Amino acid sequence: MLDLLAVDERPVGDLVQALGLSQPSVSKHLRVLRQVGLVRARRQGRRILYRTNAGAIKPLYEWAGTFERFWSQQLSRIKQRAESNPRESRGNP
Amino acid sequence: MLDLLAVDERPVGDLVQALGLSQPSVSKHLRVLRQVGLVRARRQGRRILYRTNAGAIKPLYEWAGTFERFWSQQLSRIKQRAESNPRESRGNP
DNA sequence: ACAACATATACCGATATCGGAATGTGTCAA
DNA sequence: TTGACACATTCCGATATCGGTATATGTTGT
Structure with missing residues (x-):
C-alpha cells in the first residue's frame, strides 16, 4: 500500500481494485496508517486522495x-x- | 531486542532481565525472529547465544x-x- | 546416573488484528 | 431536494498474537 501511494496520490477505489480487498478493509487500513502518520489524505470532490508521507x-x-x-x-x-x-x-x- | 542483540551476542537470560519479560516469552520471540532470519543462534555450553543478523x-x-x-x-x-x-x-x- | 542450570515447548486465557456485510456520512449533479 | 457516488464507520466471526504457568529438552559438573 505504501508503495502504491508513494508513486502518486490515489483514491480509495484505486487501492480496492489494486489490492483485491473490500472497500471497508482498505479504508480501515488507511485509517491506521493515517493515525500513525505514514499516510496523508486530502479531499478532492467526492474522492479522498491518499499519499504516503515519506518523512515518516x-x-x-x-x-x-x-x-x-x-x-x-x-x-x-x-x-x-x-x-x-x-x-x-x-x-x- | 534487535538493538540489544546488535551490540553483541547475548544469552536468553540477559534478554529476560533487560526486557522484564518472562523467559518463555523471550524464547518465543527469539524463535520467530530466528524463523524470519532476523536473528542467529549458536550454542555455547548450557547457553544459547543470539545475535541479530544485520544482513536481514x-x-x-x-x-x-x-x-x-x-x-x-x-x-x-x-x-x-x-x-x-x-x-x-x-x-x- | 543425577542434580542443577539454561533454554525450548505445550497449553491457556486475554486481547488484537483481519476481512466482510450492513449502514452512516459527505459531496456532486440535476 | 433527491439520487448516486465515494468513502467512513459499526458490528461481527475467525484467526493471530501476547504473556504467563507448567513442563520437557539438552548441557555441565559430580
Whole structure:
C-alpha cells in the first residue's frame, strides 16, 4: 500500500481494485496508517486522495542504517582475506 | 531486542532481565525472529547465544531508501524557495 | 546416573488484528 | 431536494498474537 501511494496520490477505489480487498478493509487500513502518520489524505470532490508521507519513513531508514556498518564490515573482511591470500582464491578454507 | 542483540551476542537470560519479560516469552520471540532470519543462534555450553543478523535488515533499509528522494526533494524545494524569495524569509506565505 | 542450570515447548486465557456485510456520512449533479 | 457516488464507520466471526504457568529438552559438573 505504501508503495502504491508513494508513486502518486490515489483514491480509495484505486487501492480496492489494486489490492483485491473490500472497500471497508482498505479504508480501515488507511485509517491506521493515517493515525500513525505514514499516510496523508486530502479531499478532492467526492474522492479522498491518499499519499504516503515519506518523512515518516525516515526514522525507520535511519534505524536500519545503524546496522550498515555490519554489512560494510563483512565486505571489508572478505575483501581483506581475498587480498592477503590471493593464492587460495579458488580453493576452500 | 534487535538493538540489544546488535551490540553483541547475548544469552536468553540477559534478554529476560533487560526486557522484564518472562523467559518463555523471550524464547518465543527469539524463535520467530530466528524463523524470519532476523536473528542467529549458536550454542555455547548450557547457553544459547543470539545475535541479530544485520544482513536481514538490509532489504528493509533499501526499501526505506527508495523514499529518500522525497526527503531531498522537499529540502531542495525549501532551499529553492528561500533563495528565490530572500525578502520573505522571515514572513509567512 | 543425577542434580542443577539454561533454554525450548505445550497449553491457556486475554486481547488484537483481519476481512466482510450492513449502514452512516459527505459531496456532486440535476 | 433527491439520487448516486465515494468513502467512513459499526458490528461481527475467525484467526493471530501476547504473556504467563507448567513442563520437557539438552548441557555441565559430580
